[in-house]
Amino acid sequence: MGGGSISQEGVTYEPWYKWGVLVLYLEMLGAVGVCIYSLYMAFTGTGGFPGKGH
Amino acid sequence: MKTHKVEQLIIAAVAFFWCFLMWFATAAFAPSIVVEFSLTKAQFGILASSALWAAPILRPVAGYLADRIGAPKSFAIVLFFTGIMSIVSAYAESYAAIFVTRALVAIAGIAFVIGIQHVAQWFEEEEMGAAEGLYAGTGNAGAGMGMLILPRIYGTDYSSAFLHLGVVALVIGVWVLVRGVSAKSAEQADMAKSTATLRDTAFVWTRFAAIALMFAYAMSFGLEIGMNAWLSGYYKMGFEDAIRQLGFSSIRDVQIAAGTFGAVQSFNASLFRPFSGYMSDLWQRKNWMPFPIISKSLQYSPRIHWLMFALLAITITMIALTIAGLSGNVVISVLILALFGITVSFGTGGTFAIVPLMFKKRPGTATGFIGGVSCLGGVIYPLVYGGVENIHMGYAYVAVFFFIPFMLFFAWAMHWDIHPEDHGIGKKEGWLGK
Numbered sequence: 109m110g111g112g113s114i115s116q117e118g119v120t121y122e123p124w125y126k127w128g129v130l131v132l133y134l135e136m137l138g139a140v141g142v143c144i145y146s147l148y149m150a151f152t153g154t155g156g157f158p159g160k161g162h
Numbered sequence: 163m164k165t166h167k168v169e170q171l172i173i174a175a176v177a178f179f180w181c182f183l184m185w186f187a188t189a190a191f192a193p194s195i196v197v198e199f200s201l202t203k204a205q206f207g208i209l210a211s212s213a214l215w216a217a218p219i220l221r222p223v224a225g226y227l228a229d230r231i232g233a234p235k236s237f238a239i240v241l242f243f244t245g246i247m248s249i250v251s252a253y254a255e256s257y258a259a260i261f262v263t264r265a266l267v268a269i270a271g272i273a274f275v276i277g278i279q280h281v282a283q284w285f286e287e288e289e290m291g292a293a294e295g296l297y298a299g300t301g302n303a304g305a306g307m308g309m310l311i312l313p314r315i316y317g318t319d320y321s322s323a324f325l326h327l328g329v330v331a332l333v334i335g336v337w338v339l340v341r342g343v344s345a346k347s348a349e350q351a352d353m354a355k356s357t358a359t360l361r362d363t364a365f366v367w368t369r370f371a372a373i374a375l376m377f378a379y380a381m382s383f384g385l386e387i388g389m390n391a392w393l394s395g396y397y398k399m400g401f402e403d404a405i406r407q408l409g410f411s412s413i414r415d416v417q418i419a420a421g422t423f424g425a426v427q428s429f430n431a432s433l434f435r436p437f438s439g440y441m442s443d444l445w446q447r448k449n450w451m452p453f454p455i456i457s458k459s460l461q462y463s464p465r466i467h468w469l470m471f472a473l474l475a476i477t478i479t480m481i482a483l484t485i486a487g488l489s490g491n492v493v494i495s496v497l498i499l500a501l502f503g504i505t506v507s508f509g510t511g512g513t514f515a516i517v518p519l520m521f522k523k524r525p526g527t528a529t530g531f532i533g534g535v536s537c538l539g540g541v542i543y544p545l546v547y548g549g550v551e552n553i554h555m556g557y558a559y560v561a562v563f564f565f566i567p568f569m570l571f572f573a574w575a576m577h578w579d580i581h582p583e584d585h586g587i588g589k590k591e592g593w594l595g596k
Contacts, residue, residue, distance in 0.1 A: 135299055146429075
């Protein structure tokens with residue numbers, strides 16, 4: 109958890125916070141990925157994990 | 163024992179994730195169970211709904227327990243009990259045995275309030291939104307992951323899945339006991355313990371602010387779990403012709419398409435939840451407070467305004483779902499459903515960015531009430547959807563007759579500028595005897 113603390117608009121955050129926010133973004137990307145995968149699978153009738161049709 | 167709050171956050175998130183994975187594992191294998199035991203539609207409906215029975219009753223108990231004995235021990239009790247039940251369910255040979263053991267495994271759904279209490283005991287006010295969002299979002303994803311991954315790994319062999327899930331739950335339970343620490347200081351843990359009394363519980367349950375937050379959570383999380391149970395059937399019944407025109411001809415194909423549409427809501431509602439916590443932090447930093455009536459003087463007022471924005475967004479997308487359904491266009495419906503899932507996550511994340519701040523002395527009790535009683539929404543809304551003549555109209559009816567009154571009450575309950583959490587039915591001194 110290296111690095112110094114972060115200061116944003118008068119609030120000082122501990123070093124973990126920036127990594128926490130990064131994880132938030134990665135989770136959102138994951139959600140978008142699942143949406144795209146689900147829609148692709150639903151609309152094409154293919155895409156069964158891992159990459160085979162049903 | 164030397165530890166770090168991030169380690170405690172990871173412990174809580176992993177334990178909660180696994181509990182949710184076990185909770186919805188039954189639903190993930192429902193088609194196999196239905197075929198193997200030749201269940202009728204009514205029997206399947208009871209099996210599906212049984213997953214929600216424990217939450218409204220036992221979540222408040224879990225919150226009380228977390229305050230009294232600490233989150234690590236509470237997590238361990240839930241993981242050990244549900245893990246053993248999951249292992250037992252793997253060897254069940256009759257439907258009655260499967261039903262009873264899986265209903266007991268569904269108790270894992272109460273783990274949410276334990277972790278919320280744990281995170282509140284470790285993180286500072288200004289980072290609470292992101293911390294609670296990370297915990298709850300990651301944990302909730304366990305439900306969607308189960309539905310997406312488990313059938314693909316285990317096929318129809320649900321017994322092996324239940325066995326493996328149970329064994330891993332026991333391992334996680336031991337890890338939580340060894341590495342989990344109740345609070346960042348003994349004083350913090352003692353404060354939570356000292357307020358976990360029946361008097362305090364009755365006090366919290368009668369506070370207008372707690373009731374308002376419970377309504378907010380019923381509009382978000384209660385809605386989310388209700389939709390999880392409802393959406394597959396909705397798309398099958400409401401859009402069957404449109405789905406068949408997309409090329410899904412057999413019943414199995416229609417079910418796959420309908421289930422996949424439903425999963426979009428589940429994943430978005432879970433994985434955008436941490437973003438809502440982050441947005442709550444952002445509104446707090448920027449001091450955004452656009453709504454009338456709601457207090458602008460509390461230290462965390464911007465977080466309340468963010469939640470009000472989320473509730474409005476949920477209500478609007480509910481009405482949009484009805485409009486999309488009436489149009490008969492499945493593509494528009496699914497796209498609005500994706501947006502709907504995100505607005506639901508705004509509500510769930512926004513609520514629990516406030517609860518630990520407003521009920522700082524009683525985090526477990528307040529979380530148990532708000533996170534528990536709100537689950538009744540998951541039982542009630544599908545009854546409304548299924549009870550109206552036009553299957554698409556249910557969302558609009560719920561929005562108008564449930565959500566608008568909930569929002570009005572929420573705005574009123576949050577109008578006090580000083581300690582809104584103290585106002586309620588009966589005076590504080592009367593309940594607490596002080």
